[in-house]
Amino acid sequence: MASFHRSDLLAARQCPRRAWLHTHGVAMPAGSPSLGRADDRDAVRAAARARFPGGVVVPHDLVLEERVARTRELLADAAIPAVYDAVFVHGGVEVRAAILLRVEAGFLVVEARSANSVGEGHELDVTAVAWVAAQDGVPVVGCRLLHFDREYVRGEELDPHALLVEVEVEPRDFTASLARLLAAAAEGGEPQVAAGSHCRDPRPCPWIERCSTPEGRWSVRQLPRAGRLLHELAELGVEDVRFIPSDQRMNPSQQHAVWSIVNSAEYIGQGLRPALESVRYPIRFVDFEAAQPAVPRWPGTSPFTQLPTQWSMHIQASDGTVEHREFLHTEDSDPRRAFVESLVAAAGGDGSIVVYSGYEASTLRGLRDRLPEHWEDLEAIVHRVVDLLPIVRDHYYHPALRGSFSMKALLPAVCPELDYSDLALKNGEMAARAWLRMIGPNTPPAEREELRASLLAYCARDTLAMLAVRARLLTRAGG
Ligand code: SF4
Structure with missing residues (x-):
């Protein structure tokens, strides 16, 4: 009954080659942009439904024909104010409308987005659903998008009316996109469309490397x-x-x-060694990880408030001995106070706090403002921060960096024996998701323990990497 989804229709609107790749089962490249975090999606959906209450859900566990039939039944019942996850099919494209809201002259198609504003990509998402629903015979009278009010600060309870802002969106016509999609599905060979500005419009296409001339x-x-x-x-x-x-x-x-x-x-500038030596022992190599829950989870937080959740610290004494300390907040609560108290206790009163990026210092300043009773302690730590990143950027280069000075690029170039390949978590975004999953009320204990171990291992690798990179660069610079 249906072979395609909304994503295929939108792919066809962007590019015939992308439509072909979608319709010929070509696997998405690894590391493709995610379509949103599951925990975010659940929380945003709950907030949107709370804003338009009283609706009835079309169950997901029915086969497609049953979901379409159930949708029709619910739409025909004038006593039901809204249908959640209504399903429509037109031209072989199946779409699911998050909320179909009954109004006087027909229905509004409503979608909520985990974002502080909405753009062209979001508008295409909701209008594609509305177009398919209209072609399927539903009297659609308009489209609405919901996004977060960035100024919203949660009290004890979440207020979905204050959290979400409603935006009216003009309907669009997807007739040409559907025709392109069906033509791509029938086409034998992959169209050789070269990468261009259309690849980012309205969102980055995941196949950019396939279509770009390789970098020599x-x-x-x-x-x-x-x-x-x-x-x-x-x-x-x-x-x-x-x-x-x-x-x-x-x-x-x-x-x-x-x-x-x-x-x-590799390029080694004359200033590298003195810059690397401009630290005081004991050197504390420090890294933070943070999570940004989309829907505010605790009082005093806003959409996407950055919440530092863990730190790792490798402490190197002047005689070369190394000690490791760490903190990970494991409870389903605002982690900031426990994070600060544990960090202040471990930071000691002397020696440099070495970081790699401006993130740690800006986080400390934010915490200082948030927890004024720790102002002096945090201010003292900020004054001891030495950032390795500008030192490396100003005095070092290796061809393997390929333009990036991130630790993930630097480590294999400088210390190839110490990379991130053996870790379950490979970057900060994965760590943020893992933390939210770990503290989630429905996560089984065994998985929670596994996530805890993975988070500690990931953050510890970051600070060990800093220590190893500094030592190796000192050697290369003749130290
Ligand atoms: S990268 Fe560009 S050219 Fe290639 S499929 Fe995507 S949109 Fe089309």
């Missing part, structure tokens, strides 16, 4: 922070770092990168 060894596209530089080089017709004019304006890290790529060697 000498490509200017691997230069760090090169947005404006790339435009200038494109105007000169320069795509190869070896042919960049000698009078081309570049910042120091771009100049170091060019030298490093052309010479196939």
